[in-house]
Amino acid sequence: MPDIYQSLMVHVRQTTALEQVAGLLGWDQETMMPRGAAAQRGEWSGAMESTLHSRRTDPKIADWLASLEGSNLSEEQAANLRHIRRSYDRNTKVPADLATEIARTTSVSQGVWAEARAADDFAAFAPTLKNVLTLRRQEAAALSEGGDLYDALLNDYEPGMTGAKLDALLGSLRDGLVDLRGRIGGSDVQIPALDFDFDDSLQMKLAHKLADVFGYDWSKGRLDKAVHPFSSGSGNDTRITTRVDVRNPFNCIYSTIHETGHSSYEQGIRQGYLLSPLGQGVSMGVHESQSRIYENQLGRSEAFCGWLYGQMRDLFGDFGVGSERAFYQIANAVGPGYIRTEADEVQYNLHVLMRFKLERALISGDLEVDDLEGAWNDQFKADFGYAVDKPSNGVLQDVHWSVGLFGYFPTYSLGNIYAGALYDKLRADVPSLDADLSRGDTAPAIGWLCQNLQQYGGLYEPSEVVERATGQAISEQPLLGYLNRKFGAIYGV
Amino acid sequence: MPDIYQSLMVHVRQTTALEQVAGLLGWDQETMMPRGAAAQRGEWSGAMESTLHSRRTDPKIADWLASLEGSNLSEEQAANLRHIRRSYDRNTKVPADLATEIARTTSVSQGVWAEARAADDFAAFAPTLKNVLTLRRQEAAALSEGGDLYDALLNDYEPGMTGAKLDALLGSLRDGLVDLRGRIGGSDVQIPALDFDFDDSLQMKLAHKLADVFGYDWSKGRLDKAVHPFSSGSGNDTRITTRVDVRNPFNCIYSTIHETGHSSYEQGIRQGYLLSPLGQGVSMGVHESQSRIYENQLGRSEAFCGWLYGQMRDLFGDFGVGSERAFYQIANAVGPGYIRTEADEVQYNLHVLMRFKLERALISGDLEVDDLEGAWNDQFKADFGYAVDKPSNGVLQDVHWSVGLFGYFPTYSLGNIYAGALYDKLRADVPSLDADLSRGDTAPAIGWLCQNLQQYGGLYEPSEVVERATGQAISEQPLLGYLNRKFGAIYGV
Numbered sequence: 001m002p003d004i005y006q007s008l009m010v011h012v013r014q015t016t017a018l019e020q021v022a023g024l025l026g027w028d029q030e031t032m033m034p035r036g037a038a039a040q041r042g043e044w045s046g047a048m049e050s051t052l053h054s055r056r057t058d059p060k061i062a063d064w065l066a067s068l069e070g071s072n073l074s075e076e077q078a079a080n081l082r083h084i085r086r087s088y089d090r091n092t093k094v095p096a097d098l099a100t101e102i103a104r105t106t107s108v109s110q111g112v113w114a115e116a117r118a119a120d121d122f123a124a125f126a127p128t129l130k131n132v133l134t135l136r137r138q139e140a141a142a143l144s145e146g147g148d149l150y151d152a153l154l155n156d157y158e159p160g161m162t163g164a165k166l167d168a169l170l171g172s173l174r175d176g177l178v179d180l181r182g183r184i185g186g187s188d189v190q191i192p193a194l195d196f197d198f199d200d201s202l203q204m205k206l207a208h209k210l211a212d213v214f215g216y217d218w219s220k221g222r223l224d225k226a227v228h229p230f231s232s233g234s235g236n237d238t239r240i241t242t243r244v245d246v247r248n249p250f251n252c253i254y255s256t257i258h259e260t261g262h263s264s265y266e267q268g269i270r271q272g273y274l275l276s277p278l279g280q281g282v283s284m285g286v287h288e289s290q291s292r293i294y295e296n297q298l299g300r301s302e303a304f305c306g307w308l309y310g311q312m313r314d315l316f317g318d319f320g321v322g323s324e325r326a327f328y329q330i331a332n333a334v335g336p337g338y339i340r341t342e343a344d345e346v347q348y349n350l351h352v353l354m355r356f357k358l359e360r361a362l363i364s365g366d367l368e369v370d371d372l373e374g375a376w377n378d379q380f381k382a383d384f385g386y387a388v389d390k391p392s393n394g395v396l397q398d399v400h401w402s403v404g405l406f407g408y409f410p411t412y413s414l415g416n417i418y419a420g421a422l423y424d425k426l427r428a429d430v431p432s433l434d435a436d437l438s439r440g441d442t443a444p445a446i447g448w449l450c451q452n453l454q455q456y457g458g459l460y461e462p463s464e465v466v467e468r469a470t471g472q473a474i475s476e477q478p479l480l481g482y483l484n485r486k487f488g489a490i491y492g493v
Numbered sequence: 494m495p496d497i498y499q500s501l502m503v504h505v506r507q508t509t510a511l512e513q514v515a516g517l518l519g520w521d522q523e524t525m526m527p528r529g530a531a532a533q534r535g536e537w538s539g540a541m542e543s544t545l546h547s548r549r550t551d552p553k554i555a556d557w558l559a560s561l562e563g564s565n566l567s568e569e570q571a572a573n574l575r576h577i578r579r580s581y582d583r584n585t586k587v588p589a590d591l592a593t594e595i596a597r598t599t600s601v602s603q604g605v606w607a608e609a610r611a612a613d614d615f616a617a618f619a620p621t622l623k624n625v626l627t628l629r630r631q632e633a634a635a636l637s638e639g640g641d642l643y644d645a646l647l648n649d650y651e652p653g654m655t656g657a658k659l660d661a662l663l664g665s666l667r668d669g670l671v672d673l674r675g676r677i678g679g680s681d682v683q684i685p686a687l688d689f690d691f692d693d694s695l696q697m698k699l700a701h702k703l704a705d706v707f708g709y710d711w712s713k714g715r716l717d718k719a720v721h722p723f724s725s726g727s728g729n730d731t732r733i734t735t736r737v738d739v740r741n742p743f744n745c746i747y748s749t750i751h752e753t754g755h756s757s758y759e760q761g762i763r764q765g766y767l768l769s770p771l772g773q774g775v776s777m778g779v780h781e782s783q784s785r786i787y788e789n790q791l792g793r794s795e796a797f798c799g800w801l802y803g804q805m806r807d808l809f810g811d812f813g814v815g816s817e818r819a820f821y822q823i824a825n826a827v828g829p830g831y832i833r834t835e836a837d838e839v840q841y842n843l844h845v846l847m848r849f850k851l852e853r854a855l856i857s858g859d860l861e862v863d864d865l866e867g868a869w870n871d872q873f874k875a876d877f878g879y880a881v882d883k884p885s886n887g888v889l890q891d892v893h894w895s896v897g898l899f900g901y902f903p904t905y906s907l908g909n910i911y912a913g914a915l916y917d918k919l920r921a922d923v924p925s926l927d928a929d930l931s932r933g934d935t936a937p938a939i940g941w942l943c944q945n946l947q948q949y950g951g952l953y954e955p956s957e958v959v960e961r962a963t964g965q966a967i968s969e970q971p972l973l974g975y976l977n978r979k980f981g982a983i984y985g986v
């Protein structure tokens with residue numbers, strides 16, 4: 001039995017290593033690759049995918065699993081088997097032709113979307129989106145074996161989560177957010193905007209300092225610029241990216257802290273789990289809980305903003321903001337906007353929930369692609385109170401659907417819900433938190449997150465690892481409580 | 494028949510794509526990888542090697558080849574088949590266990606060498622070198638099937654070349670070089686050294702300009718710093734590196750031009766050959782012919798040095814050299830030195846020939862590793878007239894043997910011989926060459942190289958492609974003629 005487990009894990013470790021190589025290709029493509037190499041890179045990625053597909057569907061895996069399941073295994077062995085079984089079933093349920101067709105289609109559909117967005121022309125994207133949607137619905141049908149299509153897709157990103165569970169969590173979250181936003185809208189607190197040019201290289205210097213301050217281990221990663229910031233990699237090679245907007249330093253600051261959260265999670269997983277299924281963040285939602293608690297509950301806190309204000313005065317001189325309090329308010333201003341990724345903490349989840357509703361309707365067949373732009377615009381008007389001015393600010397703003405990521409959006413809000421719950425417990429366990437953050441000391445907070453969540457990697461299921469850390473069932477209430485306290489105080493409502 | 498050829502090429506293209514992915518891993522490791530990622534990277538490389546080995550030894554290849562060989566094929570199809578046959582035979586002749594053991598051993602032996610070099614302690618490296626040598630001799634025995642061991646290894650880097658052919662070419666080269674060096678030693682021309690600090694970032698600016706000037710296509714590559722400069726990649730993703738020594742700008746200048754030569758060769762190959770065996774430089778020797786003709790015959794010419802002097806005055810101001818002529822002499826000074834990679838054009842090949850002699854003796858069994866340091870020091874004293882002062886300046890200076898590269902060194906000298914022959918024909922075909930170079934215009938020269946050699950990639954065998962370009966049988970005489978003319982004029986001998 002130990003020999004069989006060993007054989008299985010040798011195979012899986014090598015597959016995981018190859019997956020990480022494919023991940024490096026993605027990082028390189030966004031940061032280093034010369035522009036003329038795109039087509040050649042497509043061939044490389046295709047060759048890697050083909051290799052990975054063969055390894056993931058190797059019939060030997062089924063034999064090994066059959067021999068091992070039900071036998072006496074340690075907690076970690078059982079967790080590894082659970083992940084391997086899920087991956088094997090997922091990959092063998094989808095016919096090879098369909099998998100190839102999805103890979104082929106989504107490798108070009110992102111480019112079509114990018115052009116349509118640049119031209120503000122949804123009609124130019126619609127035929128491609130129809131293809132992608134049709135293929136993903138076929139895939140969902142293969143995966144679900146008669147069950148709910150959307151749940152089957154969601155399971156790729158957040159194992160164990162279902163649309164029905166999300167309805168309960170997100171419905172109540174939505175009501176609370178709409179109420180809070182209404183009260184903020186009635187406030188007479190006026191928050192001014194920044195009006196200063198923040199030097200590019202000084203912003204990058206600050207970005208390095210912020211990654212430092214949030215515990216990023218430079219021996220296991222690096223920081224580069226990218227058009228759309230992302231983090232990449234696992235274990236001892238986890239890289240982050242950021243971007244710089246000279247007029248808006250919060251872009252660089254909070255992108256950096258957000259991506260540091262993702263990478264610190266990967267860096268914090270037990271070294272013994274390296275290259276095994278346990279050696280990476282357990283789900284998109286739990287990943288987002290780390291990036292968002294770093295970015296918002298810690299990085300946008302009044303205590304940390306006070307410290308950050310001093311750092312920025314040292315770096316940039318007088319940039320026209322007179323106090324820590326004013327700086328904190330500017331960093332947390334709630335205002336109108338079309339773009340999800342630029343939204344404040346109060347409205348961010350309203351953007352996500354809109355996409356969740358629309359993509360569920362697309363997958364179920366209740367909404368046709370031809371009607372998507374209208375449905376988006378109607379929903380946006382209903383949710384935000386003003387009309388979308390152009391498709392690039394509306395239905396074409398996100399890359400996700402163009403590459404077939406249906407079922408991904410709700411994990412953003414789940415991450416926020418998890419972060420809210422973790423923050424409540426963190427405050428209870430680390431009473432010095434505000435005093436620490438006001439000195440720019442995140443170590444106690446991050447130590448708590450690592451100890452209680454990050455180190456476990458894939459050992460527990462997503463909701464389980466959060467519930468173990470918080471001692472509570474998953475609920476939207478801690479997040480709502482946090483947002484009401486924070487923004488109630490900022491806006492006096 | 495077309496279907497069989499098609500099936501074979503689909504397989505080979507995917508293997509080539511994966512080889513290029515492995516190549517990117519190597520580039521990343523030397524330029525971007527965080528230091529803590531080394532062990533994890535070892536797992537990635539091992540997984541890629543294992544995947545590649547399976548694909549290269551797939552029995553389907555033997556069936557496809559058997560069906561196709563002897564049938565009516567185009568020149569390009571026949572050339573592809575020749576490469577695929579050579580690779581398949583090479584990879585199937587070596588037992589899998591031995592291949593794995595070589596990969597495992599050489600993945601750590603470079604580290605042992607680096608530590609021994611830092612400690613100037615050959616004895617600390619000797620046991621590891623013995624292992625590597627034993628394994629490579631076993632591999633050579635498997636490859637040669639009773640033939641010459643050294644030829645079998647040489648064939649990996651320079652197909653068709655043999656030790657006997659090298660003896661003829663290199664023996665005569667050696668005699669000519671020793672004679673020329675003797676005459677230079679008797680010259681009373683004194684060439685001063687540079688004494689100036691050349692700003693790091695200005696050197697990198699110059700490096701970008703030089704790559705530009707030598708026709709590097711930035712849409713297909715990029716330039717970064719590395720401890721030991723190298724070029725990497727094929728087709729539309731070919732990257733170069735350089736290094737900066739503030740006291741010696743020639744390090745950056747000629748590393749950049751050298752690596753540009755390697756990468757321009759790859760960039761210049763017919764686009765239709767991309768991802769096929771024809772789509773990469775045909776041998777190490779032909780590759781080195783391009784890097785060396787860019788670096789030496791073009792980059793260190795009096796005409797080009799005149800233009801370069803003006804560029805450097807513009808960039809660095811007065812750096813203490815009063816004329817183009819003086820600058821040209823400094824860039825070509827012949828003097829004492831222990832290190833091959835820093836040697837002048839006259840003595841470089843003497844360094845290489847010494848290694849060729851020693852490694853042949855190691856492979857044949859005439860020289861034991863325990864006697865290598867003594868043999869090196871004796872040979873150096875005999876060849877250069879002064880004693881090695883420490884192992885890091887002697888037997889431990891090159892990485893090659895530590896990673897099993899036996900049979901590689903002579904390709905450096907072959908490259909110089911090829912470059913000498915190509916330069917003779919280039920001068921005859923492009924009479925404006927010196928006038929062009931004196932304006933910093935390399936386009937006619939590089940256009941000639943691309944037209945007559947680079948574009949063919951792997952279509953012809955190494956010596957064949959050079960002979961087609963020059964119209965002459967391979968000979969060391971053009972190189973010797975060039976060196977005698979150039980250094981005779983500089984030193985008045």
